[in-house]
Amino acid sequence: MPRPKTKPELLHLSAENFNKLLDFIEQMNEVEQGKEFPPGTMNRNIRDVLMHLHHWHLMMLEWYKIGMTGNKPDMPAKGYTWKTTSQLNKWILDHYQDFTLDQAKKSFITSHKEVRKIIENHSNEELFEKKRYKWTGSTSLGAYLISATSSHYDWAFKLIKKAKK
Numbered sequence: 782m783p784r785p786k787t788k789p790e791l792l793h794l795s796a797e798n799f800n801k802l803l804d805f806i807e808q809m810n811e812v813e814q815g816k817e818f819p820p821g822t823m824n825r826n827i828r829d830v831l832m833h834l835h836h837w838h839l840m841m842l843e844w845y846k847i848g849m850t851g852n853k854p855d856m857p858a859k860g861y862t863w864k865t866t867s868q869l870n871k872w873i874l875d876h877y878q879d880f881t882l883d884q885a886k887k888s889f890i891t892s893h894k895e896v897r898k899i900i901e902n903h904s905n906e907e908l909f910e911k912k913r914y915k916w917t918g919s920t921s922l923g924a925y926l927i928s929a930t931s932s933h934y935d936w937a938f939k940l941i942k943k944a945k946k
Contacts, residue, residue: 806941
């Protein structure tokens with residue numbers, strides 16, 4: 782499905798990719814789910830990938846909370862710029878090393894539901910009209926939500942599938 786352009790498309794694709802990712806993981810046995818990925822990826826296992834997604838959900842929720850009050854959130858995070866996203870992703874990886882795979886799954890599911898509520902609570906125009914909110918700059922709220930959900934879940938699915946071959 783192409784990049785969502787409407788609220789129904791975004792709700793559908795984010796749910797579809799979320800379910801596809803979790804179903805793929807759950808079809809693996811416990812040993813497969815815990816295996817390390819081949820060298821060459823920053824995230825070394827499924828737990829790392831799910832905690833990466835979870836943390837990006839948390840950042841999206843924070844941007845939204847601050848931005849909708851009329852203030853400018855630190856994006857992507859305090860101390861980082863979009864050009865230093867790889868350093869931020871490394872920090873995220875290191876930050877969650879003490880989490881179990883089960884904790885990662887639960888955290889990911891919970892934060893997904895919170896981000897989904899944002900989508901559900903906005904009209905199509907509120908989601909997809911560019912420059913509607915000062916904090917989203919020249920883009921739309923929907924563009925950020927696509928990046929935090931459907932597109933990110935697709936990236937995760939492809940990464941895990943490739944690593945499990």
